[in-house]
Structures are given as C-alpha cells and as structure tokens.
Amino acid sequence: MLSVTISSMKLRHSYKTFFFLLLGLTVVFSACTPEPDLYFSEEITIAYAEPLSSYSPLSYEAKDRKYLANIYEPLVSFDKSFNTKTALAIGWGRLDDNTWDFRLRKGVVFHDGSNFDADDVIYSLNLARQDEVSDLGSLLSSIVRVEKTGLHRVEIETSTPDPLLLNKLTNVYISPEDYSHFDLPVGSGAYKFASTKGPVLTLNRFDSYWGSAPFFPVVNLLFEPDPIKRVQALSSGEIDVLANVPPQFVGDLKAANFHVHSFPSLELSFLMMNSELLLGNDDLRDLLWAALRNNYAQLLGGGYLLPSGQFAASGILGYLPSFEGRKQDLKLAAELSADFEGLELDLDVPVGLEIFAKLVKEDLKPFGVNINVVSHPIGEFEDIALSGQSELYFFGWKYDLGDVADFYESVVHTSDGKYGAFNGINYSNSSLDALIEDVSVLHDLDARRDHFRQIADVLMEDRVILPLFESSLLYSFSPDIFWDIRLDGQILASEIFGNVVK
Numbered sequence: 216m217l218s219v220t221i222s223s224m225k226l227r228h229s230y231k232t233f234f235f236l237l238l239g240l241t242v243v244f245s246a247c248t249p250e251p252d253l254y255f256s257e258e259i260t261i262a263y264a265e266p267l268s269s270y271s272p273l274s275y276e277a278k279d280r281k282y283l284a285n286i287y288e289p290l291v292s293f294d295k296s297f298n299t300k301t302a303l304a305i306g307w308g309r310l311d312d313n314t315w316d317f318r319l320r321k322g323v324v325f326h327d328g329s330n331f332d333a334d335d336v337i338y339s340l341n342l343a344r345q346d347e348v349s350d351l352g353s354l355l356s357s358i359v360r361v362e363k364t365g366l367h368r369v370e371i372e373t374s375t376p377d378p379l380l381l382n383k384l385t386n387v388y389i390s391p392e393d394y395s396h397f398d399l400p401v402g403s404g405a406y407k408f409a410s411t412k413g414p415v416l417t418l419n420r421f422d423s424y425w426g427s428a429p430f431f432p433v434v435n436l437l438f439e440p441d442p443i444k445r446v447q448a449l450s451s452g453e454i455d456v457l458a459n460v461p462p463q464f465v466g467d468l469k470a471a472n473f474h475v476h477s478f479p480s481l482e483l484s485f486l487m488m489n490s491e492l493l494l495g496n497d498d499l500r501d502l503l504w505a506a507l508r509n510n511y512a513q514l515l516g517g518g519y520l521l522p523s524g525q526f527a528a529s530g531i532l533g534y535l536p537s538f539e540g541r542k543q544d545l546k547l548a549a550e551l552s553a554d555f556e557g558l559e560l561d562l563d564v565p566v567g568l569e570i571f572a573k574l575v576k577e578d579l580k581p582f583g584v585n586i587n588v589v590s591h592p593i594g595e596f597e598d599i600a601l602s603g604q605s606e607l608y609f610f611g612w613k614y615d616l617g618d619v620a621d622f623y624e625s626v627v628h629t630s631d632g633k634y635g636a637f638n639g640i641n642y643s644n645s646s647l648d649a650l651i652e653d654v655s656v657l658h659d660l661d662a663r664r665d666h667f668r669q670i671a672d673v674l675m676e677d678r679v680i681l682p683l684f685e686s687s688l689l690y691s692f693s694p695d696i697f698w699d700i701r702l703d704g705q706i707l708a709s710e711i712f713g714n715v716v717k
Contacts, residue, residue: 258433264459271397272388275350287388287402319367326407376656405709429709460689506548512684533619556583
C-alpha cells in the first residue's frame with residue numbers, strides 16, 4: 216500500500232518542489248500534560264526520513280527546516296494551533312494599510328554571544344529578500360522597505376496591503392548582523408549547534424536562552440532513510456521520537472505501548488485538467504468529474520488519507536466546513552460518454568502513484584475514455600506538471616502559510632508573471648482573477664472568508680481542479696515522552712518533556 220502527497224515550498228526560482236512521502240504525512244502528538252514525577256534525562260533522539268541538506272536560514276526546504284527550527288527563531292511564530300504568536304518580536308501593529316511597526320524582544324542573546332537588536336532584523340530580512348541564493352525571495356516580494364526606528368524597533372513597508380505578512384515572517388529566521396558562515400549555524404533558539412557525526416546532528420541546550428529552559432540538555436537529530444531500521448531503533452530505545460512511521464508498523468508499535476498518532480496535515484492532493492488541450496472541452500471535464508469515484512482516500516490510504524471535496528486543507532483560513540464537494544454521477548457520465556468513445560488521455564504521475572493512476576484508468580474505461588499512465592521520476596515530475604503541456608496530472612499543495620490565498624494566487628490565477636507561477640493547466644478566468652487579487656490585499660477576516668467562498672464556487676463550476684484527498688502523517692514516540700499537539704507538524708525539542716518514573 217503506497218500513498219503519496221506532494222509537499223510544496225517556494226524556492227529561489229519561483230517554483231515549488233514536491234516532496235513525496237510514504238504514507239506518514241503530518242503528525243500530531245497526543246495532547247498530554249507532563250506528570251509531576253519527572254526525572255532528569257540527559258538527551259533525546261529524534262529520527263527523520265530525510266537528511267539536512269543546508270544549515271542556511273535562507274533555505275525554505277521542508278526537510279531542512281525540521282532541523283533548523285530548533286536553532287533559529289523568527290520575529291513571529293505559530294503556536295500549536297497555528298495562530299501567530301510572539302517570538303523575537305513582542306508586539307506589532309499596522310500604522311497604515313502598508314506599514315507595520317514591530318517591537319523587538321530585549322535581552323536576547325545569539326549563540327555566538329552577540330546581542331539581538333533591530334540591525335539583526337534588517338540584515339536578516341534583506342538577506343532573505345535579496346540574496347541570490349535565498350529561497351525566500353518570492354515569499355517576501357511584497358516587502359519594499361525594512362527600517363530601524365529604535366534599538367529594538369523596526370518598520371516593514373509592503374508595496375500593497377499584505378494580510379499574510381505575519382504568516383510569511385514565521386519562515387524568516389533571524390541571524391546576527393553580517394553573519395554568513397551558515398555552515399556553523401548561529402541563531403537565538405533554545406538549542407545551539409554542537410557537532411555532526413555521520414547522520415547525527417547534535418544540539419546542546421543554550422544556557423543564555425531568553426525563554427524557558429528546555430527539558431533535555433542534549434538533542435540528537437538523526438537521519439535514517441531505512442524505515443525498518445527507524446522502527447527497530449525506536450523499539451530498542453535508540454531513538455525517542457520517530458517521524459514518518461510506515462503504516463504497516465502501526466499495529467506492532469501500539470502493541471508495544473508506543474504512542475502512535477496521526478493528524479490531518481496541511482497537504483491536499485488534486486487531479487489537474489489542462490484547460491487548453493483536450494480537456495478544454497467542458498463536456499469532457501464534466502465526464503471525468505461524474506465518472507471518477509470519491510473514495511480514493513479509503514482505497515489508497517489505509518486509514519491515513521481523508522477524502523476532500525474542496526480547495527483548502529482543514530484547519531486553515533479558507534476551509535469551508537459547509538462546502539458541498541463533488542459527487543460521483545455515473546448516469547451523467549454515461550450520457551456524456553457517447554461523444555468521447557475511444558478518446559485517449561495521458562495521465563502524468565510521479566513514480567509511486569501508479570496505483571492511484573490505475574484506479575483512474577479503471578473508472579474511465581467503462582465510459583470509453585482510455586487513460587495512458589505515464590510515471591516520472593520525482594525529480595523530473597515537477598517540470599512535467601508545470602510545463603503547461605501535461606493533459607492530466609496529479610498535484611499536491613502544502614498550505615505552509617495557514618491560508619488558502621497562496622494556493623489561489625499561485626495555482627489558480629492566470630499566469631502573468633506576478634501570479635500563477637504554478638498554474639500548469641493554463642487556466643484563466645478573469646472574474647476569478649479579480650476575486651483573487653482582491654482577497655490578496657484584504658485584512659478583514661469576514662471579507663476574506665466571503666471571497667474564498669466565491670472563489671471555491673467558481674472553481675467547482677469550471678471543473679479544472681478536482682480535489683482528491685488530504686494527507687496525514689504518522690509519528691511515534693516513546694511511552695516516556697510527553698508532547699502537545701502542533702497543527703503545523705513541527706518537532707520542536709524544546710516542547711518535549713522527559714521520562715516518567717516507572
């Protein structure tokens with residue numbers, strides 16, 4: 216049983232890289248409160264399926280940020296419920312529609328002993344915006360000015376109102392002014408770099424940290440690509456927290472009293488229909504929408520995929536609880552099929568999703584539409600998907616900003632240089648573009664929700680993006696570990712509490 220979602224992150228060339236994972240998608244740990252009888256433990260080991268590829272705070276790759284989030288801090292962070300909260304900034308407000316005032320935390324020390332102030336913020340934000348190797352440039356493209364207004368105060372000006380500025384700033388790690396030796400990362404987080412040895416990155420508790428001291432003095436972040444070895448290491452006590460749990464091991468881990476939890480991620484998967492090629496025919500798209508089943512999640516996910524009928528992941532702004540999604544209509548499909556008997560369509564999927572493609576093929580065969588499944592290596596698939604030449608393809612999106620607007624701006628809007636960077640289906644609807652552009656500058660939450668409803672309604676009518684399912688991740692951890700739920704799936708060692716006396 217194989218199921219895959221695509222996690223997408225903005226990169227320096229304004230495209231998104233897709234990360235394909237074995238069904239172990241966003242995990243959320245049980246919301247437990249630490250018991251009072253805790254004893255001192257020297258270290259904790261967390262295992263990942265993907266390696267750290269860069270220590271740079273300018274990296275926006277998900278696999279890097281899993282590690283670096285323990286070392287660096289942003290101005291604003293997300294709490295466990297995906298709400299923005301203070302970090303290196305202790306307060307903020309808008310002076311006008313385009314200008315934000317941030318008050319910075321005093322008494323913060325970086326891991327190199329230097330003191331944090333406004334100059335570090337200006338340096339870090341400008342580096343993230345403008346450096347040629349930064350993955351964050353497109354994310355911060357609305358910012359036109361970062362100015363010091365006091366030792367611990369800065370103003371940020373945007374070219375237009377940007378209601379997602381705070382969400383975007385959660386991704387910008389702050390480093391000391393003029394520091395660029397990122398192979399030795401220096402942040403202000405609860406843990407500092409200690410050493411690397413083979414696949415293990417070791418961090419030490421930072422004694423000068425401005426916040427509460429974390430429970431564990433030492434954290435080992437381990438890369439282990441072999442899922443069986445990861446599970447064995449957890450079972451033997453070599454590791455304490457395991458990301459990317461293969462579903463086939465869930466039963467054994469639970470039987471051994473390990474905590475195993477899944478939680479809906481911020482990832483949705485879709486079937487994309489090119490509006491300029493054969494699927495530019497409205498009746499043909501109607502046929503696919505009527506013929507394709509609604510239970511791919513149950514067939515592919517082993518209980519760890521959730522069916523989705525809309526364009527926003529649950530838990531983010533833009534999710535519509537009462538939204539009525541697509542319904543299979545075999546009678547309508549039969550009525551439409553007479554015009555398309557013998558038609559052939561190519562379906563592009565990444566390697567590993569052939570089972571999903573086979574189900575699509577089976578669904579359409581009774582209605583005379585022949586699907587040619589074309590699978591591509593993961594490294595090549597994104598180019599195929601975004602080329603504008605794929606007739607029909609699988610696509611996934613991770614809602615990193617906690618808001619559906621990013622998806623609409625990047626995937627749905629007409630590709631025009633500013634918007635539509637990931638619109639590989641050549642879709643264009645001028646009235647929808649206007650709605651998307653309006654919502655991109657709206658601060659009022661009620662107005663934003665109303666626009667999101669209108670956009671979703673139009674997309675359902677045009678039937679070019681068919682929602683499939685929402686993914687989950689599986690994490691497992693020692694029965695001696697206590698952890699609270701995080702909707703963003705981050706593993707922050709500073710939030711983990713230690714072993715209970717037996």
